[in-house]
Amino acid sequence: ETGVTQSPTHLIKTRGQQVTLRCSSQSGHNTVSWYQQALGQGPQFIFQYYREEENGRGNFPPRFSGLQFPNYSSELNVNALELDDSALYLCASSLVSNSYEQYFGPGTRLTVT
């Protein structure tokens, strides 16, 4: 196992609600990246946090936001949920911000109805 944990494992929300997903990075890793994986697709980069600052963002609207805490754990917040937000949300931690070695957590499966 990678040592990256995510919670919750599954979540069901209704359209228009807000959701917060959590990730604890592997010990010693200061960078967390979040990905969205829709059914049948590869993971798509949402954003990355390095030392509590956003450090890169993919093509996702502002209603996707995040935080990183001093212990390097991270949250992904999604406001005004849409049906298309239903996906597996993966976080990955890495030792430094420009490292290609990313260790993925088990993901949170979000269903929006």
Add this chain to the structure above:
Amino acid sequence: RKEVEQDPGPFNVPEGATVAFNCTYSNSASQSFFWYRQDCRKEPKLLMSVYSSGNEDGRFTAQLNRASQYISLLIRDSKLSDSATYLCVVGHSGNTPLVFGKGTRLSVIA
């Protein structure tokens, strides 16, 4: 056009078969290349990095052709446990993320 394109699959092969996956990438500035494996409803896991000189890990061989912007993965003597989705992944320089292909599903049948 997607930045990373893979064979659409699925591939259904008998045990013991050799199977090859192909992948192309569009960004010539890409610097690092990987194959990840993802089991059903699980997270992606790094299978192997891909180097210009080619690299082998047991039954798995990865090749990179920078001129053609092409990456391949060859699996020899397929096992039932090889059944998974194989993701082609490209990394750029700096703080940019990994870019994943859509994945190719492999089913190895007894």
